Amino acid sequence: MSRRAGTSKNADRVLSLHGLVVFAFLYVPIGLLVFFSFSDSASLNVWGGWSLRWYRRMFDNGPLLTSIRNSVVVALVSTVVSTVLGTAAAIALERYRRWLGKRTFDALLYLPVIIPDVTMGVMLLMWFTTIGWRLSLTTIILSHIAFNISFVAIVVRARLAGLDPALEEAAMDLYADRWRAFRRVTLPLIAPGIAGGALLALTLSLDDVVITSLVQGPGSTTLPVFVFGLIKRQVTPEINAVSTVMLVASIVLVFGSLAFQRRKSDSVQ
Amino acid sequence: MVRGRRLLLVAAVVAIVAAACGGGGSELQAKADACKVDEVDGDLSLYNWSEYIDPELVEKFKATYGVEVTETFFESNESMLAQVEAGGAVYDLVVPSDYMVDIMRQEGLLVKLNREAIPNLANLDPKFTNLPFDPGNEYSAPYLWGTTGIGFSYDVVDDAADLTWGLIFDPELSAPFAGKISLLDDEREVFAAALKYLGYSVNSKDEKELQEATELLKAAKDRVATFTSDSFEDLLVAGEVVIAHGWNGDFFSAFDEADAWEELGYGIPKEGGVAWVDNMAIPTTAEHVCTAQTFINFILDPENGAQLAEWNYYASPNAKANELIDPEMLSDPAVYPPPEVFEKLEFLEDLGDFATKYADAFTEVKS
Numbered sequence: 001m002s003r004r005a006g007t008s009k010n011a012d013r014v015l016s017l018h019g020l021v022v023f024a025f026l027y028v029p030i031g032l033l034v035f036f037s038f039s040d041s042a043s044l045n046v047w048g049g050w051s052l053r054w055y056r057r058m059f060d061n062g063p064l065l066t067s068i069r070n071s072v073v074v075a076l077v078s079t080v081v082s083t084v085l086g087t088a089a090a091i092a093l094e095r096y097r098r099w100l101g102k103r104t105f106d107a108l109l110y111l112p113v114i115i116p117d118v119t120m121g122v123m124l125l126m127w128f129t130t131i132g133w134r135l136s137l138t139t140i141i142l143s144h145i146a147f148n149i150s151f152v153a154i155v156v157r158a159r160l161a162g163l164d165p166a167l168e169e170a171a172m173d174l175y176a177d178r179w180r181a182f183r184r185v186t187l188p189l190i191a192p193g194i195a196g197g198a199l200l201a202l203t204l205s206l207d208d209v210v211i212t213s214l215v216q217g218p219g220s221t222t223l224p225v226f227v228f229g230l231i232k233r234q235v236t237p238e239i240n241a242v243s244t245v246m247l248v249a250s251i252v253l254v255f256g257s258l259a260f261q262r263r264k265s266d267s268v269q
Numbered sequence: 270m271v272r273g274r275r276l277l278l279v280a281a282v283v284a285i286v287a288a289a290c291g292g293g294g295s296e297l298q299a300k301a302d303a304c305k306v307d308e309v310d311g312d313l314s315l316y317n318w319s320e321y322i323d324p325e326l327v328e329k330f331k332a333t334y335g336v337e338v339t340e341t342f343f344e345s346n347e348s349m350l351a352q353v354e355a356g357g358a359v360y361d362l363v364v365p366s367d368y369m370v371d372i373m374r375q376e377g378l379l380v381k382l383n384r385e386a387i388p389n390l391a392n393l394d395p396k397f398t399n400l401p402f403d404p405g406n407e408y409s410a411p412y413l414w415g416t417t418g419i420g421f422s423y424d425v426v427d428d429a430a431d432l433t434w435g436l437i438f439d440p441e442l443s444a445p446f447a448g449k450i451s452l453l454d455d456e457r458e459v460f461a462a463a464l465k466y467l468g469y470s471v472n473s474k475d476e477k478e479l480q481e482a483t484e485l486l487k488a489a490k491d492r493v494a495t496f497t498s499d500s501f502e503d504l505l506v507a508g509e510v511v512i513a514h515g516w517n518g519d520f521f522s523a524f525d526e527a528d529a530w531e532e533l534g535y536g537i538p539k540e541g542g543v544a545w546v547d548n549m550a551i552p553t554t555a556e557h558v559c560t561a562q563t564f565i566n567f568i569l570d571p572e573n574g575a576q577l578a579e580w581n582y583y584a585s586p587n588a589k590a591n592e593l594i595d596p597e598m599l600s601d602p603a604v605y606p607p608p609e610v611f612e613k614l615e616f617l618e619d620l621g622d623f624a625t626k627y628a629d630a631f632t633e634v635k636s
Contacts, residue, residue: 041526046503046506062324063340121351125352128355128357129355129357134357135352135357136358209344210348214348214352218359221340225342225343227319228344229343231344232319232547233321233581
């Protein structure tokens with residue numbers, strides 16, 4: 001008995017140590033990035049004393065600010081649209097058992113997840129020019145929606161699959177129509193999946209270089225493409241400053257949505 | 270300068286796109302041929318690398334000619350090529366690297382320059398007016414140029430004149446700093462270093478020479494700490510490597526900012542190295558060809574050319590501009606190599622199908 005308790009104590013210790021290591025692995029680099037954004041030195045890994053010069057330079061850098069604005073617009077619009085469409089696709093595939101072309105649609109939906117970015121980028125570029133569209137911020141947004149739908153659908157579907165259809169049937173037995181059952185029962189239950197999918201979409205959109213660099217138009221360069229384009233010059237902590245600002249913005253966003261959800265669930269109870 | 274994804278992208282794009290482009294080229298050419306000096310026919314859409322032009326120069330161009338400038342940025346020559354090939358966006362002027370000018374020129378994606386509209390072409394240093402990727406500067410005008418060499422710590426090398434690729438490839442010479450060497454993550458650049466050490470051309474299409482270079486690199490790999498194209502200068506400044514293979518401009522801004530000119534240096538090994546040139550060219554996606562040519566003329570103006578070079582700390586190909594450049598920068602052999610070193614520099618040329626052999630060999634070396 002005591003021996004067993006001993007082992008489980010050891011296992012606990014190992015597990016929490018492992019947890020700490022994983023957290024350190026994830027957050028130490030981010031901490032360093034933030035730390036060096038306040039460095040007076042131009043090197044990414046040599047400390048030069050406290051300074052806000054990189055933040056000042058960032059706010060003076062017109063092309064950089066334009067690229068940040070482009071990135072934010074693309075990320076927000078593509079996330080909202082792809083979350084709605086991706087969720088709808090997930091429900092169609094998971095809740096409606098038989099419809100024409102379902103299998104094909106199912107297979108095609110996963111394609112953007114599997115094919116390499118380069119291929120997807122070239123395909124989209126060819127598509128836009130074939131139908132005679134001018135490349136612009138709009139083509140970037142459409143491209144991001146195109147690959148984000150799949151990711152959102154996969155995440156939401158996983159949540160839906162673990163959900164007992166009997167809950168909706170029960171709602172309808174109690175005279176809820178389809179829309180009410182969805183709105184009052186299904187949607188609240190899959191909300192965490194939708195939120196997860198939306199955050200994934202936001203991240204993927206803010207990150208994308210390859211596809212964006214192929215479908216961008218005049219004046220619509222996004223932040224990651226701009227950063228990768230800096231290879232002619234030394235990359236300075238100005239990029240750390242930008243990342244820190246984006247980091248703070250996304251933390252505010254995440255905590256804001258969490259607080260919103262909590263308040264809502266409190267009011268329901 | 271990043272050629273990592275080059276083959277994949279070029280192959281994909283060329284295969285799919287080849288049939289898609291067409292027409293309009295000759296009309297655009299006629300328009301370009303009719304332009305006059307300082308003529309503008311609309312706003313300028315400039316497609317360039319990020320932060321590769323002094324913002325004040327852009328402002329000056331806008332004010333002088335009364336046009337707007339829309340700046341778009343690319344992160345590799347290949348994505349720029351793909352966009353120009355597909356032709357879905359208006360770019361009046363692009364800034365491709367040397368080998369990419371060759372590719373674009375041969376695929377008919379560039380408009381010939383009208384020399385009468387760009388009288389400042391005469392300001393160019395004759396060394397840069399007849400380069401293999403665009404003989405006679407028919408399609409492009411050089412923008413800035415630089416070299417690939419070795420950044421080093423004075424702890425291990427006393428004088429830049431003593432530099433040799435043997436510091437990386439000779440087992441005895443490099444033994445003292447094994448594990449403190451970095452190489453570029455770029456197949457052509459890495460093989461150029463090995464080929465130069467062996468006394469061959471960096472554009473070798475000889476399988477036996479390539480094989481020899483591959484063996485040399487495999488043997489040296491144990492002493493190499495990392496293959497990197499974007500942090501070699503930081504590794505050197507931080508002291509994590511003492512011999513770093515890289516591009517001159519990146520080293521200089523790092524040395525400048527870290528105030529490390531006393532401890533660190535850059536030079537071209539005595540066997541020779543690689544020179545690169547970025548160029549201004551008008552792609553077939555252009556709409557405002559006169560404005561574009563006026564912009565080329567504007568950059569080739571001595572004063573503007575000097576400002577561009579000083580802002581980037583890269584060498585100018587403009588002989589008249591060089592007369593105005595800060596003498597200290599001009600006498601820096603690391604920016605402006607002396608004639609005897611310049612002679613030993615080679616430009617990387619497009620190797621056509623043979624390029625895949627380099628890519629395969631590089632994969633073999635790294636695996």
